[in-house]
Amino acid sequence: MLRINNLHASVEDKEILKGLSLEIKPGEVHAIMGPNGAGKSTLGNVLSGRDGYEVSSGTVEFKGANLFDLAVEERAREGVFLAFQYPVEIPGVSNMEFLKVSVDTVRKHKGLPALSSVEFMKLARTTSQKVKLDQAFLKRGVNEGFSGGEKKRNEILQMMLLEPSLCILDETDSGLDIDALQTVADGVNAMRNKDRSFIVVTHYQRLLDYIVPDYVHVLADGKIVKSGDKSLAKELEAKGYGWLEGGVA
Amino acid sequence: MNDFKRQALSLAKELPEQDLTTPQWLQNLRERGSQRFQAVDWPSRRTESWKYTSLAALGKVASFGAANQGDPASFPVDAWIDADAYRLVITDGVIDTAACGELPAALTLFADADDAQSKIIEAHLGRLADSEQHLFAAMSEALLQQGVLLHVAAGVKLDKPLYLVNRISETAAPLVNTRLLVVLEQGAEAEVVEHYATATDATKGFVNAQTEVVIGDNARFKHYRLNLEGEAIHHVGGVFVELNRDANFDGFAIAKGAELIRIDYGLMHRGAGAHVELNGVYLPRNKQLVDYHTNVQHCVPHCTTNEVFRGIIGDRARAVFNGRIHIHKDAQKTLAQLSNKNLLTSNKAEIDTKPELEIYADDVRCAHGATVSQINDDALYYLQARGVDKDQARIMLSFGFINELIQQLENQAVLGYLLPELAHQFGRDVDLLLFDGDDLDSI
Ligand SMILES: Nc1ncnc2c1ncn2[C@@H]1O[C@H](COP(=O)(O)OP(=O)(O)OP(=O)(O)O)[C@@H](O)[C@H]1O
Ligand SMILES: [Mg+2]
Numbered sequence: 240m241l242r243i244n245n246l247h248a249s250v251e252d253k254e255i256l257k258g259l260s261l262e263i264k265p266g267e268v269h270a271i272m273g274p275n276g277a278g279k280s281t282l283g284n285v286l287s288g289r290d291g292y293e294v295s296s297g298t299v300e301f302k303g304a305n306l307f308d309l310a311v312e313e314r315a316r317e318g319v320f321l322a323f324q325y326p327v328e329i330p331g332v333s334n335m336e337f338l339k340v341s342v343d344t345v346r347k348h349k350g351l352p353a354l355s356s357v358e359f360m361k362l363a364r365t366t367s368q369k370v371k372l373d374q375a376f377l378k379r380g381v382n383e384g385f386s387g388g389e390k391k392r393n394e395i396l397q398m399m400l401l402e403p404s405l406c407i408l409d410e411t412d413s414g415l416d417i418d419a420l421q422t423v424a425d426g427v428n429a430m431r432n433k434d435r436s437f438i439v440v441t442h443y444q445r446l447l448d449y450i451v452p453d454y455v456h457v458l459a460d461g462k463i464v465k466s467g468d469k470s471l472a473k474e475l476e477a478k479g480y481g482w483l484e485g486g487v488a
Numbered sequence: 489m490n491d492f493k494r495q496a497l498s499l500a501k502e503l504p505e506q507d508l509t510t511p512q513w514l515q516n517l518r519e520r521g522s523q524r525f526q527a528v529d530w531p532s533r534r535t536e537s538w539k540y541t542s543l544a545a546l547g548k549v550a551s552f553g554a555a556n557q558g559d560p561a562s563f564p565v566d567a568w569i570d571a572d573a574y575r576l577v578i579t580d581g582v583i584d585t586a587a588c589g590e591l592p593a594a595l596t597l598f599a600d601a602d603d604a605q606s607k608i609i610e611a612h613l614g615r616l617a618d619s620e621q622h623l624f625a626a627m628s629e630a631l632l633q634q635g636v637l638l639h640v641a642a643g644v645k646l647d648k649p650l651y652l653v654n655r656i657s658e659t660a661a662p663l664v665n666t667r668l669l670v671v672l673e674q675g676a677e678a679e680v681v682e683h684y685a686t687a688t689d690a691t692k693g694f695v696n697a698q699t700e701v702v703i704g705d706n707a708r709f710k711h712y713r714l715n716l717e718g719e720a721i722h723h724v725g726g727v728f729v730e731l732n733r734d735a736n737f738d739g740f741a742i743a744k745g746a747e748l749i750r751i752d753y754g755l756m757h758r759g760a761g762a763h764v765e766l767n768g769v770y771l772p773r774n775k776q777l778v779d780y781h782t783n784v785q786h787c788v789p790h791c792t793t794n795e796v797f798r799g800i801i802g803d804r805a806r807a808v809f810n811g812r813i814h815i816h817k818d819a820q821k822t823l824a825q826l827s828n829k830n831l832l833t834s835n836k837a838e839i840d841t842k843p844e845l846e847i848y849a850d851d852v853r854c855a856h857g858a859t860v861s862q863i864n865d866d867a868l869y870y871l872q873a874r875g876v877d878k879d880q881a882r883i884m885l886s887f888g889f890i891n892e893l894i895q896q897l898e899n900q901a902v903l904g905y906l907l908p909e910l911a912h913q914f915g916r917d918v919d920l921l922l923f924d925g926d927d928l929d930s931i
Binding site for chain 2: 287288289290310311312315316321323326327329330331332333335336337339340341344345348356357359360361364377378380381397401
């Protein structure tokens with residue numbers, strides 16, 4: 240699915256990713272943990288193709304092809320999905336319309352037939368019920384005036400509608416109450432299958448009780464400094480990051 | 489004197505003069521208007537209020553068509569706003585009785601005014617639209633033939649909005665000169681929708697439509713000025729409002745753009761505790777021009793103004809926005825905000841935006857901002873990250889930029905009329921915009 244090899248990337252001439260390597264096979268769930276400022280969101284942004292991130296060396300293969308050959312929207316259509324740590328508010332752009340346009344383009348790319356407005360509205364409504372987002376949020380501007388948790392649910396709603404093959408969840412659990420956490424985890428678990436992979440960025444072991452990962456990695460100072468199975472998350476929870484080699488703060 | 493003035497004056501001379509149906513006060517007003525119209529210079533580039541909008545081409549207009557030559561059948565059938573409202577229709581400058589609906593008792597045509605109503609008209613007409621200064625206010629008076637008075641008595645709430653349609657038919661190319669006077673007595677309430685339309689995008693004509701509003705103590709007025717004409721039209725107009733103690737004005741303006749659309753708003757806080765809420769949207773495209781001049785005067789303490797205008801200017805179009813706020817010496821505790829944001833969607837598009845803030849009181853809070861905005865990069869990225877291509881995303885965000893104001897419209901009929909039009913212009917799917925989960929069950 241995804242093969243990252245010795246990736247170096249910088250923002251505003253400051254190197255953030257410093258030789259990061261990671262391989263993710265179809266169907267796997269990888270959790271990434273690590274201290275603030277380690278480069279976790281940067282990794283997500285580089286993978287999704289945000290402007291302003293300079294890749295100086297290293298390669299990323301997505302489904303066997305060079306990911307960097309694709310523009311932001313092409314990556315999305317090919318199945319890269321980044322659930323943002325801080326989803327942006329877009330007043331005036333109706334959430335419903337945004338969802339439809341984005342599902343339309345992705346379906347078209349996959350060669351699927353277009354949905355009529357009514358079909359789509361029904362689909363959006365049922366899906367929003369699954370993430371316990373009231374349908375009133377479909378009518379509002381994209382994330383406009385949504386609470387932190389509502390924004391995160393809107394991200395999961397988009398993920399469920401777009402059915403991507405690689406889902407990167409950047410701290411989707413932050414700011415969620417226990418029930419919302421369960422809802423989001425249910426959404427993710429329902430989407431787990433042998434063809435779909437997940438990168439779950441989190442600070443909290445608790446999420447991984449709900450979304451059980453195949454691997455846990457520690458990202459510190461721009462590199463993966465330790466990898467293990469789900470027990471690593473428990474160990475981190477108990478000991479923090481200080482004990483890891485490389486002198487992580 | 490240029491061709492335009494000459495023609496307008498000769499039209500003024502042709503108006504029926506000493507006939508019995510024309511009251512003396514109206515004749516006097518016309519006479520005064522004619523004199524002032526002759527006296528006021530045709531605006532040039534040196535005239536401050538016309539600095540960015542040239543009237544040179546207008547001055548050479550070869551000839552106006554006569555009023556009432558047009559063909560009402562040339563209008564699209566669904567041209568009305570589907571409102572539960574009193575509908576007054578003016579076609580090619582003449583009241584179109586056949587197209588009007590039932591009208592309220594509070595409404596009178598100037599010609600039918602009784603003594604008491606004449607006195608009200610005399611007392612207010614031309615008081616707010618300053619015909620000594622404004623060429624087109626003077627012209628409006630010189631050519632005044634048929635005006636409309638909406639007079640709402642103290643404590644009365646007009647039960648339905650007045651929906652005033654001013655439309656030009658296919659072939660007439662007329663000079664349309666209309667006047668609306670609204671007088672709300674103490675505690676009265678009314679809502680007026682002014683809708684300007686043409687039969688087609690190529691319909692020609694010159695419209696001078698002046699509106700004066702007196703909002704009495706504690707009275708409330710809601711007003712929509714919808715300039716939705718085709719792009720061959722010339723429209724100059726004004727909305728002049730006086731707010732007395734605790735009066736409330738809630739206004740909305742939209743102009744799609746034409747050869748010339750110039751609207752002056754003059755809002756005068758005359759009584760303490762008055763409040764103005766004014767939103768506006770302009771959307772010139774092709775080679776169109778829209779020019780809004782707004783002038784808010786705070787003469788007394790404790791009044792508030794909240795004004796927001798947003799424009800999207802495309803192609804080779806041009807927009808002018810001049811937002812003036814004048815806070816007089818006695819207007820302490822004024823709260824005034826004006827924001828003007830513009831989005832240029834082509835590098836040939838142009839905006840001249842000029843904030844003017846004059847403050848002569850020391851205890852006031854004012855914010856005044858005029859900007860040329862860029863599409864928000866973070867929002868653009870967010871849409872792209874969901875597969876939307878960049879051009880499409882830009883259009884969505886442009887539409888969102890004005891939709892923020894459109895969504896706030898309280899009059900659902902106006903919203904229901906404008907939204908599909910604008911959605912269409914921006915290629916948006918209106919069903920999705922109007923999504924209502926409860927309706928969905930019945931489909
Ligand atoms: N646009 C930017 N301009 C300048 N510095 C940036 C920019 N984006 C990220 N950085 C810096 O890059 C470093 C890594 O940031 P990143 O957001 O990837 O961290 P993170 O691991 O996601 O942290 P957190 O756990 O707090 O979300 C930080 O030092 C941050 O300040
Ligand atoms: Mg982060």
